[in-house]
Amino acid sequence: MNDATAPRMPGLNQPAPDFKAPTTHGEKTLADYKGKWLVLFSHPADFTPVCTTEFMAFAQRQGEFAKINCELLGLSIDSTHSHVAWTRNIKEKFGVEIGFPIIADLSMNVATAYGMIQPGASDTSAVRATFLIDDKGILRAMIYYPMSNGRSIDEVLRLVKALQTSDANGIATPEGWQPGDKVIVPPPKTVAEAEKRMNEGYECVDWYFCKKSL
Template sequence: MENIEEATITFPQLNKPAPDFNARTTHGFKKLSDYKGRWLVLFSHPADFTPVCTTEFMAFANHHEEFLAEGADLLGLSIDSYYSHVAWVRNIKEKFGVEINFPIIEDLSMSVAKSYGMIHPGAADTSAVRSTFIIDPDGVLRAMVYYPMTNGRSIPEFLRIIRALKASDKHKIATPEGWQPGDKVIVPPPQDADAAEARMSEGFECTDWYFCKKEL
């Protein structure tokens, strides 16, 4: 029989407003509207004082200035207490020499974690799994990634996807696998037979009518 808790778990949806929150953090209370006009990277970790999470937080901290340069803020979360977060941040600075300058949400009630689908009973029913949500300046959820408890994330990928999303929004294009600024982009495919017929003569770098690239 299907577990009732698993059946009632909800997950946020891409291109829909991100779930709202108003939560205590290591930098005071934060709500989603505080980030209006900026990109937000909201990410969860299973627990403080764990080795994989420590490596991830140090990596986020080491790339913090790059996120800020893209107009993006970082916001961490686990279901640990505010006091645990503060102690862990201080420990990382003392033991590893890395300062965590972004806020971390205290989510003892798991209200934020549940609204973002961070609790996966199949992985752990008392911890938030490794999940990352990219929220745009209008508060719309644009990308989300879930990772297993055992494996750390690659932080540069989240910088890359923000840059790709910004390029797509500005230029109305798509980006290929592994795209980085300066690479060629994908021209949206034609939407009818006449447009497909004309595509090969429009000056793009085309392999076929549906697959064309151009310089940005």
């Protein structure tokens, strides 16, 4: 892939790319979500089965995201009319109401800014990309899935909770961490700190690997 065709990728821990775009709930901008966490996620196309399962799962967990101050915002390179027709179809056929906005990105401006277009994988469609943006507008995580396989919405929700917990407590979280599990204490940065670590009351396997309960 040469520089001319390589997708432009946003950077982790950098300000998320700004946007202003039409959605099924009116025009939305990144600034509209200031003070809240945001899950921005793209899908290849409306009226496709894998995307339908994902959107229903996001909709069914929307209340859980809301409880942790997190909003949902979908996107595909389809028109608003297509999005409206698709969400109405989901409600009619599956009994699930899509309560979050969906960006109509016919211009591909948002998809391009976020690196959602992957030449060779998606052509002119946005792949299954998920972006976690914190309440200060900083991009904290990116997750990409292939066209053929759906995301785990449980994992997206878990990751938002883990990031918020790390921010609030200055800790890291181990593999598969869930709220209530022990967390990882940041490793010592000096020889003197390492000498003290084993006697600081943490659950330690060695000086660099210690856990604690919150």
